[in-house]
Amino acid sequence: MxxxxxxxxxxxxxxxxxxxxxxxxxxxxxxxxxxxxxKFDLKDKRLLVAVSWGKDSQALLDVMAELKPHYGYYLEWLFIKLWVGDACSIQSGFGVVDEEIGRGFNKFCRSAYESIMEIANKHSIKISVVDLEREYGHSVPELAAKWWKACSVCGTSKRYVMNRFARENNFDIILTWHNLTDLVIFANLNIVASKYDEVLNVASYWLPWNKDLKLVGKLKPQFRLEEEDNELYCSLKWINYVSSSISCPLNDKKSTHNIFETYVKDLEKKYNYSYHFMKSLRKTLNFDNLVSKWEAKFCKKCWYLTNSSDGICRFCKIMNFKNEKISPKTRLW
Ligand SMILES: [Zn+2]
Ligand SMILES: [Zn+2]
Structure with a gap:
């Protein structure tokens, strides 16, 4: 033994x-x-935990609550409600999402929400909810049932809502749930796609504030932890967690991301790959270039940052799709 x-x-x-x-x-x-x-002076800072679902978010909320007395920050949890109403009533639209998958998505999100709620209640953390459907007009399954890819809609919506909510409610820092395994997968994908600005963001545990660009600083507390560390943490702390074997029903199993995920996790187990990869990647990058490359260009609809050539940000495009003249057959990416 x-x-x-x-x-x-x-x-x-x-x-x-x-x-x-x-x-x-x-x-x-x-x-x-x-x-x-x-690395930061967190005393009296307002920290917003932007949890998604699953064990990474649950472990993040729990560990940040444990460390609160040590650092003396204020902690709040933002939950972004992505599902449809209480019961699922999706019109299947162009048939990308059928009712059964839609119901599965609702069930998946709700069970994740309830288990995160348990942690928030245990530590008396204030919860704020932004309901995507009620506040912006559409839920994720509804959008995915039209012609947008579910993971893309979900990611864009979460990034947009957490930044906007944090800025409009005077938070100093947003804490995100990314672990080392996730980040190494994203770094690999972005290197293959030659998106070097993205590689820089992925390899940094901190994206600084930029008031002129209306961006709130983002910190990744689990930057040095692998996915299996979060799963083990949850099981040892008796957290009723969502296992990594249960994945979102809208997730495309054949996506490039999933192929890379299998390969990174396998190498991580055998050769401590994520640790070595991130360590050598960080040596090659110049972190002084973070964010500063953005040209200050703001969306004509919401006045938040965009790099789109027509002046409308991706989130506004997604949420206003009924007003845009886009053929249903044209997938945007
Ligand atoms: Zn020991
Ligand atoms: Zn916009």
């Missing part, structure tokens, strides 16, 4: 060449988060 390298108790996990027991794994987890947070 393997033994913990620190205390010689029974070990439960092998990390970075060493075996660890339950207690020392939890200490390791906290220390990895602290290594990111210690």
């Amino acid at each position: 393997p033994r913990c390298r620190h205390c010689k108790k029974e070990a439960i996990v092998f990390k970075h060449w060493f075996w660890m027991c339950k207690e020392h794994f939890l200490t390791y987890y906290l220390n990895r988060v602290k290594r990111v947070l210690d």
